[in-house]
Structures are given as C-alpha cells and as structure tokens.
Amino acid sequence: MDLQTQMKHAVACAAVDQIQSGMVLGLGSGSTAALMIEALGRKIRSGEINDVVGVTTSFQGEVLASELGIPLKSLSSVSQIDLAIDGADEVDPNFQLIKGGGACHVQEKLVAALANRFIVVVDSTKIVDKLNLQFKLPVEVLPSAWKQVKNNIQELNGKSELRMAKNKAGPIVTDQGNLVLDVIFKNGIDNPENLEREINNIPGVLENGLFVNLTDQVLVGQVKDDIASVYSMNQN
Ligand code: 5RP
Numbered sequence: 001m002d003l004q005t006q007m008k009h010a011v012a013c014a015a016v017d018q019i020q021s022g023m024v025l026g027l028g029s030g031s032t033a034a035l036m037i038e039a040l041g042r043k044i045r046s047g048e049i050n051d052v053v054g055v056t057t058s059f060q061g062e063v064l065a066s067e068l069g070i071p072l073k074s075l076s077s078v079s080q081i082d083l084a085i086d087g088a089d090e091v092d093p094n095f096q097l098i099k100g101g102g103a104c105h106v107q108e109k110l111v112a113a114l115a116n117r118f119i120v121v122v123d124s125t126k127i128v129d130k131l132n133l134q135f136k137l138p139v140e141v142l143p144s145a146w147k148q149v150k151n152n153i154q155e156l157n158g159k160s161e162l163r164m165a166k167n168k169a170g171p172i173v174t175d176q177g178n179l180v181l182d183v184i185f186k187n188g189i190d191n192p193e194n195l196e197r198e199i200n201n202i203p204g205v206l207e208n209g210l211f212v213n214l215t216d217q218v219l220v221g222q223v224k225d226d227i228a229s230v231y232s233m234n235q236n
Contacts (some may be wrong), residue, residue, distance in 0.1 A: 007221030028086025041068030100138030100209030145204025
C-alpha cells in the first residue's frame with residue numbers, strides 16, 4: 001500500500017470508530033470515503049455494528065454500499081442524518097472545504113447539510129492555509145448554461161475550464177446529468193462564505209464545491225517513520 005493510501009485507510013477506520021448501532025449515516029464519495037464504506041461493511045458483517053442505514057452521495061457509493069450489504073435509504077425518505085462522513089479536496093484552518101473532485105458535491109452538500117454531525121476524512125496532503133491556490137473549485141452547471149456561467153465566473157475574476165472525461169470523448173457528466181466547470185481564482189479564495197453565495201447566485205449553477213460552516217470535525221491521516229496515524233485537527 002502506498003503512503004497516501006495508508007493515510008486514507010487509517011483515517012477511514014478512525015471515522016468508522018465513531019459510528020454507533022442504530023444511526024442514520026451519510027456516506028460520502030471518493031477514494032477515502034470508499035475505504036470508510038468498506039470498513040463499515042466489515043463492522044456490519046462482524047456484528048460489531050447493527051441497525052444502521054446509509055444515505056449515499058453518489059452512484060459510486062450506492063454501488064459499493066449495496067455490494068457490501070449496507071442497508072440504504074434515499075435522501076428524500078429520511079428526515080435527519082445522525083452522522084455523515086466524507087472526504088475533501090482541500091481543508092483550510094477554519095474547516096472550510098473544497099469538495100467535488102469526484103463531481104459529487106451536489107449530493108454531498110445536501111447530505112452534509114442534513115447531518116447532525118459531519119466528519120471530514122482526509123490525508124495530510126489536503127490541509128492548506130488558503131483554499132483554491134492548488135485545487136480548482138468545482139461548479140456543477142446545467143449543460144445548456146455552461147458558456148454563460150463561464151462568462152459570469154470570469155466577471156468574478158475566476159478562470160474556468162470544462163472538466164473533460166477520461167476514456168470518453170467530451171466533458172464528464174455528473175450523476176445528475178450536468179457538467180462541471182473547474183475554477184481557479186488568481187490569489188485563491190479570500191472569503192469562502194461570500195463566494196459560495198455569489199457563485200450559486202449565477203443562473204444555471206446547480207451547486208459549487210465550497211462547503212462553508214458545515215464541518216464539525218476533521219480527521220487527518222498522516223505517516224511518520226513509515227507508521228500511519230490519525231489526528232483530529234483543531235479549528236482556528
Ligand atoms: C467527491 C469528493 C471527494 O470526497 C474528494 O474529491 C476527495 O476524494 P479522495 O478521498 O479520493 O481524495 O468531494 O466529489
């Protein structure tokens with residue numbers, strides 16, 4: 001296992017340790033969240049956890065959780081989520097996030113917003129001083145609106161590009177059937193709260209990957225002297 005996978009694995013297992021029987025769980029997307037879903041599946045199989053139900057945030061999570069026999073419910077059929085666990089692409093010192101590296105941020109934000117507690121699981125490479133200096137901000141857009149949204153984002157001084165698919169000609173298509181613009185602001189994002197609102201206010205935008213004031217805890221996986229460990233980040 002490479003170092004980054006070791007960190008992801010350690011942090012995924014540490015988050016699953018916080019799951020209790022009977023909980024309604026938000027199950028995130030991406031490679032770290034997938035390791036978390038696998039760890040949950042193992043605990044259910046061993047009988048250590050029972051009676052949980054998951055609400056997935058993507059087709060990826062739905063396929064994986066159902067293969068592992070984790071009972072699932074749709075978002076619209078639950079009134080609250082006890083605990084949601086998900087990965088992130090960047091985490092700043094105030095626990096503000098960029099998500100959407102897997103283009104799943106629309107459903108991920110819905111689930112995080114409904115959760116009583118939202119735990120973010122990342123490896124140490126995701127911790128940054130300021131958002132968007134390295135990772136582009138994903139914005140999901142209606143297909144017919146992509147050019148208009150791109151121009152509107154340009155007016156906010158953001159440079160965006162349509163995310164292109166691998167092993168398929170043309171752009172990636174989200175689980176909702178939309179497209180994704182990846183946006184970079186020259187000096188990063190100074191005010192995530194304002195920018196989240198401003199971008200979502202553009203006609204044709206479904207949701208952007210800024211997760212503001214949603215996170216309760218950030219668990220970080222690290223490797224020192226070839227040993228993987230996990231720490232809980234302190235908020236500024
Ligand atoms: C998907 C996400 C993921 O949680 C994020 O991209 C992190 O993924 P990984 O754990 O594979 O690094 O937001 O939309």
